Amino acid sequence: MATRSVPLSSARDDDRLANSLRDAAIAALMVFALGFFFLGVRTDIAPGGLALTFRWGLLFSAVAIVFAGRLLLNLFVFKTSTPVTSRLADTFSGAGSSFAGLGKWLARALLIFAIVLPFFFTYFFPSKDRQYIDLAILIMTYIMLGWGLNIVVGLAGLLDLGYVAFYAVGAYSFALLAQNFGFGFWMALPLAGLLAAFWGVILGFPVLRLRGDYLAIVTLAFGEIIRVVLLNWYEFTNGPDGISGIPRPTLFGLEFSRGEGGFADFFGIPYDSIHRFIYLYYIIFVLAIITNLVTIRLRKLPVGRAWEALREDEIACRSLGINTTNTKLTAFSIGAMFGGFAGSFFATRQGFISPESFTFLESAIILAIVVLGGLGSQIGVVIASVVMIGGIEMLRNLGFLQHVFGDGFDPTQYRMLIFGLAMVLIMVWRPRGLITTREPTAVLKEKKRIGADMVAQGEGH
Amino acid sequence: MLEYFVQQLINGLTLGSIYGLIAIGYTMVYGIIGMINFAHGDIFMVGSFIALATFLILTSVFGFVFLPVVLLIVLIIAMLFTSAWGWTVERFAYRPLRGSFRLAPLITAIGMSIVLQNFVQVTQGARVKPLPPQIQGGVTLMEGSTENGTILVQLSYMQMIIIFTTLVLMAGFTLLISRTSLGRAQRACEQDRKMAALLGVNVDRTISLTFVMGAALAAVAGLMFLLLYGVIDFYIGFLAGVKAFTAAVLGGIGSLPGAMLGGLAIGLIEVFWSAYFTVEYKDVAAFSILAIVLIFLPSGLLGKPEVEKV
Numbered sequence: 137m138a139t140r141s142v143p144l145s146s147a148r149d150d151d152r153l154a155n156s157l158r159d160a161a162i163a164a165l166m167v168f169a170l171g172f173f174f175l176g177v178r179t180d181i182a183p184g185g186l187a188l189t190f191r192w193g194l195l196f197s198a199v200a201i202v203f204a205g206r207l208l209l210n211l212f213v214f215k216t217s218t219p220v221t222s223r224l225a226d227t228f229s230g231a232g233s234s235f236a237g238l239g240k241w242l243a244r245a246l247l248i249f250a251i252v253l254p255f256f257f258t259y260f261f262p263s264k265d266r267q268y269i270d271l272a273i274l275i276m277t278y279i280m281l282g283w284g285l286n287i288v289v290g291l292a293g294l295l296d297l298g299y300v301a302f303y304a305v306g307a308y309s310f311a312l313l314a315q316n317f318g319f320g321f322w323m324a325l326p327l328a329g330l331l332a333a334f335w336g337v338i339l340g341f342p343v344l345r346l347r348g349d350y351l352a353i354v355t356l357a358f359g360e361i362i363r364v365v366l367l368n369w370y371e372f373t374n375g376p377d378g379i380s381g382i383p384r385p386t387l388f389g390l391e392f393s394r395g396e397g398g399f400a401d402f403f404g405i406p407y408d409s410i411h412r413f414i415y416l417y418y419i420i421f422v423l424a425i426i427t428n429l430v431t432i433r434l435r436k437l438p439v440g441r442a443w444e445a446l447r448e449d450e451i452a453c454r455s456l457g458i459n460t461t462n463t464k465l466t467a468f469s470i471g472a473m474f475g476g477f478a479g480s481f482f483a484t485r486q487g488f489i490s491p492e493s494f495t496f497l498e499s500a501i502i503l504a505i506v507v508l509g510g511l512g513s514q515i516g517v518v519i520a521s522v523v524m525i526g527g528i529e530m531l532r533n534l535g536f537l538q539h540v541f542g543d544g545f546d547p548t549q550y551r552m553l554i555f556g557l558a559m560v561l562i563m564v565w566r567p568r569g570l571i572t573t574r575e576p577t578a579v580l581k582e583k584k585r586i587g588a589d590m591v592a593q594g595e596g597h
Numbered sequence: 598m599l600e601y602f603v604q605q606l607i608n609g610l611t612l613g614s615i616y617g618l619i620a621i622g623y624t625m626v627y628g629i630i631g632m633i634n635f636a637h638g639d640i641f642m643v644g645s646f647i648a649l650a651t652f653l654i655l656t657s658v659f660g661f662v663f664l665p666v667v668l669l670i671v672l673i674i675a676m677l678f679t680s681a682w683g684w685t686v687e688r689f690a691y692r693p694l695r696g697s698f699r700l701a702p703l704i705t706a707i708g709m710s711i712v713l714q715n716f717v718q719v720t721q722g723a724r725v726k727p728l729p730p731q732i733q734g735g736v737t738l739m740e741g742s743t744e745n746g747t748i749l750v751q752l753s754y755m756q757m758i759i760i761f762t763t764l765v766l767m768a769g770f771t772l773l774i775s776r777t778s779l780g781r782a783q784r785a786c787e788q789d790r791k792m793a794a795l796l797g798v799n800v801d802r803t804i805s806l807t808f809v810m811g812a813a814l815a816a817v818a819g820l821m822f823l824l825l826y827g828v829i830d831f832y833i834g835f836l837a838g839v840k841a842f843t844a845a846v847l848g849g850i851g852s853l854p855g856a857m858l859g860g861l862a863i864g865l866i867e868v869f870w871s872a873y874f875t876v877e878y879k880d881v882a883a884f885s886i887l888a889i890v891l892i893f894l895p896s897g898l899l900g901k902p903e904v905e906k907v
Contacts, residue, residue, distance in 0.1 A: 169681045173650040174720040186726060188653050295700065342892050348699065349633050353842060354891050357884035360839070364884075368877040496835065500707045507704045549719050556711030560690050563705045567697040 156210035164203035171198050243515050250276075250421060254414040269413045273420055273485065275525045277478055280424035282505040282517035284474030287431055289503065290512035291440065292467035293447030295352040298359025299502055301339070302332040302472040304366060304494035306479025311379040311489055312372075321385035321484045325477060332476020333469040340468030344461055359499055366491040378490025382483050384412065385419060420481055427474045428514055434470070443467050501525075504559050510569025519570055528555050600741040600748045605872045606865070611756045611825065613864020614763035618818035619841035620848070620856035621770070622683075622811025628787045628851035629807050632699065635706035636686055638838015639713035640812050644679035644819030645829045646717060649726055651675060652823075664731060668820075675820050676813040683812025686713075687805055695801075710834070717831040725830040728823060732758065759821050766817060767857055770810075774853065783807060787851070836880065840867075843887040849900020858898060862886075 176195035179186045249256070253272055257265040281303065288296045309328040313319040319327075339358045343351055366373045373379070384392060390399045392412035399415075400407040434440040442463045445453050454460055483489050505524055509516025531551045562570075619641050626634040651671045655661045661670075690705040735753030742748070774780035782803045785793040794800045822837070823829055844863040848855025863883055870882040890897065 166681065166685060169678060170685060173647045173678060174717065177650045177654065178721060179650060179653060179726055180722065181724060181727070185729065186649075186653055188650075188657060295703075342888065346891055346895065349627075349631075349703070350846070350891055350895065352703070353633065353846065354888050356839065357843070357887045361881050361884050364878065364881050497711070500711070504704055504707065507700055511700070550715075552711055553715035553719055556708045556715060559708030560705045560712065563701055563708065564690070564693045567694050567701040 153211070156207055159210055160203050160207035163206045164199045167202045168195070168199050171195055243518075246515075246518060254417050258410060258414075266410055266413060269410070269417055271526065271529050273413070273417050274529065275521050276417065276420045276424055277482060277485075278502065278505060278521040278525050279518055280420060280427050280478045280481075281475060281502045282509065282521055283424065283427040283431060283514065284471050284478065285502050285506050286512065286514065286517055287434070287443075287474070288467050288471035289506055291431075291435065291447065292443040292464060294464060294467060295348065296355045296468075296471070297352045297496075297499055297503065298339075298355035298357070298362075299471070299475055300494045300496070300499040301355075301359040301362040302336060302475030303479040303482065303498065304362055304491075305332045305335050305472075306476030307483040307489045307494075308366065308373060308379075308479075309476065310480035310483045311382050314383050315379060315381075320383060321480070325480055328480035329473045329476045332479065333473035336469035336472025337465055340465050340472075344464055356496065356499070359494075359496060363491050363494050366494070373491075376490060376492075378488055378492070380488040382487050382489065384487065385415070385484050387415060416485055420478075420485075423477055423481060427477075430470075430474075431514065439463065439466055508559070508562050508569055510571035513569065513571040516569055516571035524555065524558070527558065528552075600739050600750050601872070603739060604748075604750045605868050607750070607752055607756060609865035609868035610861060611759050611864070612868055613844075613861035614759050615818045615821050615825070615860075616837070616841050616844045616863050617857040617860025618763060618766065618814045618821075619837060620844040620860045621853060622815050623842050624845040624848070624850050624853065624856040625783075625807050625811050627845070629783060629804055630691075630695070630702075630790075632691070632702045633706065633842065634691075634808075634811070635703065635838070636690075636709035636713060637811065637815060638834035638836075638841065639710045640679060640683050640686065640834070641815040641819050641822075641837055641841075642829070642831065642834030643682050643713060643717065644675050644812070644816030645823045645833070646721060646726075646819075646831075647678045647816065648672075648675040648820040648823050649728060649829060652728070668731075668824075672817065672820055675816040679816035679819070680809040680812045682713075683808045683815075684805055687808040691808075692801065692804075695804075710838075714831050714834065721831065723831065725828050728827050728829075730755075730827055731824060755825060759825065762817065762821070763857075766814065770814075771853065773810075779803070779806060840880075840883050843883055846887060847890050847897055849897025851901070852897070852899045855897055855899035862898075 172195065175198050176191055178189045178191060180189065181187075254265075254269055257268045257272075261268060281299070285296065285299045288294050288299070306328040309331045310319070310321070310324040313324045313327060314321075339355070343354050346354055367376055369375070386392075387399060390402055392399045392415060394400070394407045398407065399411055435444070442453070442458045443466075445456075445458065446460060446463050450460060453463075482493070486493075501524070505517060505520045508524065509518070509520035528551050531554060619637065622637045622640070623634060626632065626637070648671050651674045652667065655667050655670060661667045686709050690709045691702050694701045694705060732753075732755045735751045735756070737749050738752055739750035740747060741750075774783065782793070782798045783806075785796070785798055786800055786803050790800055793803075818837075819829075822833070840863055841860065844859035845856045846859070847862055848857070848859030863886070866886055867879050867883055871879045874882075
């Protein structure tokens with residue numbers, strides 16, 4: 137018996153090897169077909185028209201890498217000839233759902249770290265503290281935007297692809313108020329939020345009847361309309377040149393400047409430009425925390441419960457007497473208001489804004505953060521922002537790769553390419569986002585965690 | 598100013614044909630799996646880059662000079678290779694998420710769009726690629742005089758080719774959907790995917806082929822865009838994609854004649870807006886139309902109203 141089983145299993149092995157080889161060959165052939173016109177050929181502007189350069193080396197090394205990689209994956213990781221992509225979803229689904237139990241502690245640890253973060257960096261990385269705190273400010277801005285959008289998409293289930301419009305309204309409100317009326321940051325901040333909320337109602341009102349993908353595409357259109365108007369209304373917004381000289385925020389009237397009457401002078405400490413960064417960090421930190429607390433509170437109020445009910449079933453909502461118009465409009469306007477706050481913070485941080493900063497790509501990044509984090513999950517947004525935004529910024533520092541690939545290699549070029557790939561892969565890996573369990577807001581007797589697949593998400597029903 | 602009007606009408610129909618061809622890809626995919634294939638505009642961009650490279654290879658490496666044959670080969674190669682891209686995008690980013698919740702494929706579609714744009718930017722450079730006009734000349738249809746001199750209404754050969762090709766493709770396509778077994782399978786999947794699968798339709802294959810067909814038509818649009826405007830870059834896909842999607846929605850999403858009609862409407866609106874109002878706000882016009890149509894006519898011009906079952 138034993139002697140018979142050996143050839144059988146080796147025959148199966150041969151079969152598997154043959155299948156794997158065939159699959160790898162098909163993948164390599166696909167890469168050749170896809171890459172031929174992009175990796176193999178390059179068109180460049182040359183005197184007298186376009187010139188062609190052939191890059192066979194690049195093309196064939198790409199094909200070879202894919203062939204070898206696919207073969208090794210098939211033989212050793214997946215042990216099958218079925219494609220990697222469809223396996224990926226099966227292999228990982230369900231893994232890591234123990235995240236949620238850690239959620240509370242993780243949140244507390246992150247909060248404490250966020251509070252001490254500027255001092256942590258100035259103490260341990262004094263040479264690079266500016267860079268790290270700047271990165272922390274950027275990540276915190278996206279966390280705030282993610283939390284703001286989470287109200288609209290995660291709680292109320294209204295898919296908004298034009299969130300950047302409110303960010304732009306906030307930024308331009310502050311910039312124009314400062315330029316024309318000499319407003320400071322703290323005076324303009326509430327006004328910017330109000331104006332953004334107002335625009336949220338204006339844009340929200342006509343789209344109330346739409347649902348799902350249609351809503352998404354109309355909000356995208358609104359986002360683009362606002363950008364095009366900002367770009368072309370030269371007299372008002374200064375068009376593509378943008379607005380510069382936006383005032384920096386002050387601490388109760390103290391400016392973060394060198395010399396008499398500045399922050400350092402007032403407290404009698406030596407001037408350091410890092411003070412301004414630390415101050416900016418705390419502003420956005422507090423704004424983000426306010427966003428989070430307001431969201432958490434709102435979820436316990438009738439309006440928050442109405443949002444979640446709306447997300448689950450609009451018809452049931454209506455038959456229970458919930459005013460869906462008001463519910464949707466409040467979600468839109470509150471989400472927009474936080475976008476507006478973040479926008480005016482962005483303006484004061486940069487000191488310069490132009491329509492360039494408010495493209496569709498920004499909306500896509502914010503939405504990706506919300507969805508990748510797990511819709512409706514506050515901690516998920518934090519994790520997704522750190523991973524995605526921190527990840528792209530880290531790619532700027534990959535200078536050592538130049539030694540590997542030669543001087544012509546510029547890693548920053550590949551940032552967005554890698555960002556896009558990461559977005560696709562994370563989504564395929566965990567379609568429901570990183571944090572997939574929910575704490576129900578309203579409970580009968582006892583709290584039970586529910587899986588995210590029990591929850592309707594962002595489908596705008 | 599009848600002459601001016603007629604000239605703009607011709608220009609609008611040409612542009613509208615291109616939008617219509619892209620819109621078909623959106624409308625078919627939406628019809629069959631109910632998702633917005635956000636990367637479709639970028640597939641169109643990929644198609645125009647493939648067309649450009651093929652054209653240069655044929656003319657400068659192989660030394661072909663007879664233009665109709667060159668263009669025909671370019672058309673076929675662009676359709677084939679762009680289809681491969683369409684197939685890969687579906688296989689890689691959408692199929693693993695089949696049956697998942699609806700936002701997931703939308704996010705991967707946006708991700709794929711970013712990937713395609715940046716892949717082309719990295720491999721082909723960020724600068725625009727100009728191609729000198731290949732097809733010149735045309736026929737003069739009307740001649741009128743104004744105080745500024747005479748005004749000619751021209752129908753260029755290029756415009757004729759675009760409109761003619763679009764008509765031929767549309768006719769072929771309608772036949773494909775209405776007469777072949779593949780078309781029947783597609784319509785079956787559109788109505789009820791689960792039932793179609795139970796009755797022996799290979800649903801995955803049908804969906805893949807839908808993406809392939811959409812990509813092939815986008816490649817045609819890409820070639821035409823390249824020949825008509827003579828300039829392409831890695832970013833043309835976004836705006837063309839959004840406008841084509843607008844066209845698909847305007848015509849009633851899921852309806853093929855609707856997509857073509859919507860494309861023509863968007864092309865005409867854009868051209869007339871630029872001609873009679875301002876060029877700067879032409880995109881605003883297209884987007885406003887989208888919003889207005891969706892608000893007052895949510896099922897589009899030729900779409901079936903959605904029946905909601907509780």
